[in-house]
Structures are given as structure tokens and as C-alpha cells.
Amino acid sequence: MSLPAVRFFHRGRVVAVEGASPTRSVLNWLREDARCTGSKEGCNEGDCGACTVVVAELAEHADAVGTTSARATVVGGLSLRTVNSCIQFLPTLHGKALLTVEDLQAIAQGMAVADPGVGTLHPVQQALVDCHGSQCGFCTPGFAMSLAACYERHCEAGSQPTRAELADELSGNLCRCTGYRPILDAGERMFTLPPKRLDTAPIVAALRSLQGQQPGDATAEPAAGFHTPRTLAALAALVESRPQARLLAGSTDIGLWVNKQFRALGEIVYLGDVDELKRIEWQGDTLRIGAGAPLEDAWRALVGVAPALAEVWRRFASLPVRNAGTMGGNVANGSPIGDSAPVLLALDAALLLRRGAQQRRLPLADFYVDYMKNRLAPGEFIEAIELPRPAASTQVRAYKLSKRFDCDISAVCAGLALTLDGETVVQARFAFGGMAAIVKRAAAAEAAVVGQPWTEATVQAAMAALATDYAPLTDMRASAGYRLRASQNLLMRLWLETRPVAPLPTSQTNVWAAA
Template sequence: MSQATNTVRVVIDGRIIEAQGLRRTTTVLDFLREHQHRSGTKEGCAEGDCGACTVLVGTLNTAGDAVDYIAVNSCMQLLPTLDGKSLKTVESLKRADGSLHPVQQALVGCHGTQCGFCTPGFAMSLAGLMQVLPTPSRQQVNDALQGNLCRCTGYRPIVDAALEASAAGAAALKLDDSADLPLLRQIRRDAAPTYSLDGELLVQPVVRTRKGSSFTSPANLAELDKALQDAPGATLLAGSTEIGLQVNKQFHRPEHIVYLGNVAELQRVQTTPAAWRVGASVSLERVLTLVHADWPDFAEVLRRFGSPPIRSTATLAGNIANGSPIGDSMPCLMALGATLVLRRAGRTRRVAMDAFYTGMKAHVLQADELIEAVEIPRRQAGEVFVAHKVSKRFDQDISAICAAARYTLQDGRLRGLRLAVNGVTPFPQRVPALESLLEGRAPDSITAAEVDAVVATAFPARDGLRGTWAYRSLVARNLVLRFIGNEEAALA
């Protein structure tokens, strides 16, 4: 292995751990088990589905007086993304006197474990939840455990344990990070640009090997532009939910990685009466919270996108750039009329979301161009927005089809209708033929046969792993009729 010239520094339970000489694509899970000997964190699936590897990543808040935690799947997070942050594992829950954390004690008391392999992940998800919600409802507990699978215990005693633990109170549930705070201040990454004696902007990689490979973590857009200039064709890393899969399943080792998670401008959300401007590094969880009041159906699609550990790291821009034919966010954004701000070498251009894709996994991004922000329109008076995802499992599953529509009703007729789908097309896209059929019509005048005829010509007839063409076309027709309020036609 090539020797790293730089060091990843992370705080673990009151100690600064310096990781040197490790592969840039070392996962947090492998670092914990193989180098820190913290074997409580387990590998189950290595793809973010089972939750056995759940840990808490802490970031110093803006004021520098507290730590904000998110639950993450350590199997997919790359170690250099933790530089300047803290890490809590199931071993961190033990009290100074050796006693168990209330969550652990409740899991014992409620018989919430059998083989025990998944238990550390459940304990960490629940401990993370109770840092922000000390007295969660049963539904909030269920939501927090979306990404934790148990094959032997059953979920009822685990949920009962969570509710019993919450009775301990916020003070007892809080993680002890008093020793971590001064250390996090000490290793906090410098946000100010660094220049050479010649006035040249320097972007120091977090990891650089003797073979020339690098992991670079710019702090602002100027540094990001310079990093891409220095390493053309570098792999852009945001939430690691896609790159982590490639590392684990395909043993992918990108030569140069540029991490977007610390770029200050990409973490911002700007709000106006007309729209939100969401930076490329803003997590799906933040987007969900942002749009919930205006577009509750969009928020529900995002809630079902993945588990809390996935949503806390995955980004909206990353979902768009990956361009999966069954990507869930894209139909919603297309129906809403979202716009992408694309950046390359310091210059930006704006592209309508529905003009971004040119084919399956193909888009208009140029070499070394990235999505800087997503502009999402806000709800205006009289607007209707509906969206729904159909999948084999309700939670934690990929789409058979996801569809969304936005319109207004004027004098009982559909106006300004935008309809978009995934799953039945080679890439997420709007459906002009269906929009033309529905525009200006009264919802109760539209028949299932009319919609069927357009669906048959608008979508390529092909079966897939997640549904036959007959099934998907029927679901597409019924969703359209449901969206416009004509469910009687769908049942006819």
C-alpha cells in the first residue's frame, strides 16, 4: 500500500485518532473493525440496507459549543470524509462507571435481541434519534428504524424498548461528549483559503499517496474549482451512497476523489417566496424538512427514498447526477419545474430539470461540470401537486414506478399541467402526450381508455425485474387518474 503523506484526524471517545497510510477508499467500518478493533459495528450487507454497521458521526455546531450527530452507514462512508469530525460506536454508549446506556438496558429488559448481530445497529439508531427527540412517538421510532433489519427477534420488542428507554429523560439519554468538544475545536478544518508565497490558491489533499492518487476536500467553491483544475476527471463524492457501493461491490478505486461535503457554499439553502435554492451538498433529510409544508407528497417520496442513515448523507444533487432510470426525486422535480445550476471552471449555467437527461444514464453535464444547486419552486396559490411511489416494499425499496403531477384547476379544468414518471421510461422524464391529453379538460371527462391509449404509445413496452409491462402500464394509468381526482375511472 502506498504511504499517505497526509493524516485523517477523527475524535473517538475523547481521543484524537490519526489515521495514516490507509487507502483513500478505506470505509469507516473497516477502519473501526480492523484498525480500532471496535468489533461491535458489524458488516451485514455492505450496501446500506441492513443497518448493522450504523454509527453516529458528530460535527461541531456553528457556535462551537455542542456536537450535532447523524446516524450513518459506516459500510459505505469513506474514512477521509470524517476528517475533523467525531465518531460514536456502540462501545461509546457505555457509561464511565461501566453501566449500560438506557437504550441498551431497555433492549435487554424488553428482550429486544436474540442472535444479537443486528443489535448494535439498532442501539445506535435509537441513541441517535434520542439526541434530538428524547421522547419520540411510536411512529417516530418506526421511522428511525427504517434502515435496521432484524431476522429473528421481530420489531415489536425493539420498538417497546425504545419507548421504555425514552422514559429515562433527555439528560440520561444524552451522549457524553464533553471530552470531545475541545478536541473537535482543535482539529476543526480551516475554512479560510490558503495561498502560496506567489499568491496561488492551494488545496491540500486530505490523503495523497506516493503513486499520485489523492482525496481532496475543498472548503469553498474557489478551492473546488482549483481541485478540479488540478485533477481533471476526478470522481466527485458527496454522500457516498453511490461511490460506497462501487467501492464495496465493484472494488472501484478512483485515482482522484474530490469530496464536496465540506464546501460551504454547497451546504447552503437560500429561500425566497418563489423558490428554494438548495446547494449540492444538502442532504435529502434537510430537503425533506424544507419542502414538507409546501409539497407534502414530495416529502413523503423522499421519506421512502431510504433509511435515515441514507437520507442524512445522500444528496438531492447526487441522486440527479447518478441518473438512475428509477430515481425517485427526479419525477417530482420535473413536475414542479425545478432548475439545475451547473458549474464548470467558475462559470455557471441553468438547465431545466426536464432537459437534463438525454438518455439512459446520460445527461448534459460536460467534463468536470457539476451540479452546484437545485432551484425548487415553492407552492403558489391554487396549485396542486401530487406524487406517489409504487414499490414491492413500502419502506426501504426502489421504485417499480414513481409519478408526479402539478397543475391548477380553473373553472373546473386542468391548466398548466406537468406530469413526469420513472420506471416506465429509459430515464425519468415528462410525458408530453399525457399532458396534451389532460390539458384543458375537466377531470371527470377523462376516461381510462383514453389514458390507456396514450400510455401504450408514450412508453416503451418492456418487462423489467420490478414489474411486467402490463402491470406498470396499468399502474401508470391509475396514478394519472388518481392525480387528477378521477379515481372512479381508474376503478371502472
């Protein structure tokens, strides 16, 4: 059974888009077909946030995360996530709801249809007006939608974000003229205004009606050549029978192939409707992260294992990108500057791979072969990422070096794990991204410390050995010399923070923590 149209909730009703191209962006549909021009096209690659929208799903489908809580805003049976509409393909909205800046005033007036005319503003809108949070206004709709999602989450929790937390919420929104101070002022002020909350009941009812139209264990095709399996078994069978098909998860990378490289993707298999792939749970002493779990949820789980990973979590792209992208996709992509792989290698991750009904486990350290090449067989895909619980004596750190703090690609990213027995190193896993054609462990640097006392002399030996592990390149982000020297210095920073005698607190090794 297949559906004849992409069906989703928008502006108070279910819309049906016939004949949708598999790679038509949500933003282009909004602006050109729906004539909702509030959302803007800035970068067209998910960096600037001018196109930010909120996608809502029934909570039981969006948040299949086992024992790990999700970051998505869950309110009234809905899960709300901000995403960049410029890189999301329209068929991925099938069975969901799309909320845009045009909906805010309707929410303020308690209306289901987003065409209220002149009247009461939403607290987000009113706060932006009161605090002069807009000059040219081009970026403002994206800021408003990020703030609206933040508003719903904190109102639901009965909390209020700090100014620093607001800055993290807006990490995916770029303003070129207003400046962030008045926008952050607006983020604080919106909680002081009379509350206006999203009425979720009509959206939930509409999505449940759409759910009733969808096949249970089959593959729906809301667009030609766009398959949306709904169970893991259906996905496995589909991928095995169509090994040439393109697997699509969050579209945070593939969306750029279309927008920037104008590539034809061919047949697409969308993973976003397979709830089993979104699960994050402990199985004994193993943390299992489904390959389809959003990056935001996956990083939250990793920080639960190693709290020192919190900064890299915040700095991994932006919240809208982490809401859409998946850790499985980031690993499968295999970019040498991907920030997940160094951390996962330091945590001794393994991949659960699947082809049809067959499964196999492969250490992540053995997964990458060469630049953008891996050991996936035809018809095989990543089902989950598995990590052992670190020993109590294991110290884990991750450091990211980039030109911007927020939403930037790494020049170097390091994932470092060190296990001590007293003052002796019994195990070390040092992994670096940005240093070679693939993310890989620094075998020589590890060998230089294992079995040795954890002293400054030992770390100096590891720093020297690191030069034999990598031959970094020079590109627009950093020179080869900078990459090598900076990576060596990160090993020294690890020692300063973990040395047996008088380890330095983060406030003395990190300017942001000190601030």
C-alpha cells in the first residue's frame, strides 16, 4: 500500500501535497507553494537559522528513547523540535505537523488556524518588539521560532532558562545586524509576559487521523522513489533488496548535496519513521544508541556516561541540526572532521550492523577504511552504536578547536580516555579528528603512556609520538603545523586536568568555564 500524497498538518488543517519531488525542501514549499514567506533562505545549508521551523510529532513516535530522557519539547502529547527547513525534504513531513512563524500570533489568540489578522502578539513576538530585538528583520522569524520552542519547553517544565542557556538555544541562529544582547533580553522578557501556550489538541487529533491512514508494517511512498519503512524489519528487507538506494536520516549532510552540489539522489529510503532505530537504552553495562536517535538525545546520553563531554555536546553544530541529524548518520558519513567519531572511539564504541535478518558487531576502530570509505557491505546499514560503561578509574575528555565557539566545523577534535591504577596508566584511547583522511586512534601516543607513570615526562613522550601517528593537511581551517602542535597541546591539557597530584579544574584550562 502506498499513499498518494505527502500529508501533514499545517496552518490548522491537514494538507495533501500531490506529486512532491523527493528532494523538494520544506522551505521552498513554504515560500513558493504555501506562500508563507516568513521563513527566510539565508545560507541554504542549515547554518544561519533564518529558515528555522518547528516540526511536531506524536510523542510516542518521536521519543522512543528507552530510559534516556529526550531534549525535545513534549507538551500535550506532542514532541516539538526546531529544524532547518532549507535542508529538510518535504516528504519527511508525512504524518507530522509543521509550525512556522505565521502560527505564533494564532497561538497567542488560542486559534487553530494561523490566519488571525491583527491582534494579540505571542509573548516571543511581544518581547522582541519590547526589547528592540530586530533591525533588518531577515533573521528574526528564525530567532522567534527557536525562542518559541524554548518558551514551550520551559513553560511546560515550570522553569526559566539562564542567559547562558538561552545563548545555547540560539546557537543555530545568526544575526548580522541587531546583535545578540537585545535578543537575549527578549528571551528573558518573554517569560514575564502573560502566558500564551500552544493548543496541541487539534494537532494531536489530526496526526492521529493521519496515523490511521498509514500502513502498519509496510513501506509507504509519499513521493515517488521515496520509501518510508516503519519497522526495523521492513527497513532491513528494503535496504537488502535495494542496496543502491540512498539512506536518509536527518538530511543535515545530504540536504547540502542537493542545495549546494545539485546532486541527484536517486531512490531514497527514509529512516525517520522507524521507532526502533530511535531507542537509547542500557542493556546491562552496555549503552545502546539506536542509529536513528537524534544527535541531541544521543549526546545527552553520552554526557550521562561522561559529564566532561558536555561542552562538545553544546558545540556540536546547533540545536536545530542536532534535533534533525542522527549519531548513526554522523558515523556512517565518515567525515574526518565529524565530531562524534573521536569521542566514540575514546569510549571504545562498537557498531551493530545489519543486513536483512543478519547482524554483526564491528569495533568502530575497524570501521573506516579510507577517506569517506567504510566496511559496510552492500545492503547493510548501522542499526546501533554500543558503548561499554567506563570503569570508575577512567577519565574521559573531549576537546574541540574551531574558529567559532558555536556552530562551526572543527579544525581538530580530540576524544581522550585514560584509565589509571594508582599513578600508572593501564589503558589509553586517544582519537583525533581533522588530523588524517579518517578519524583514527593515535596508536603510538597510546603506547607511549600505557604501563608508564602518569607524569609530565610521560605526556611529553606521548606528544612526541603523536607526530608519527598523523600527517595532517593544511586547509582553510588550519595549517598542518597548527593541527599537530594543537593536538600535542591537548594531550598536555589532558594531563593537567587528570594528573594524580593537584589536577587543574576546568576553570583553569578553559576560558569559557573561567568566564
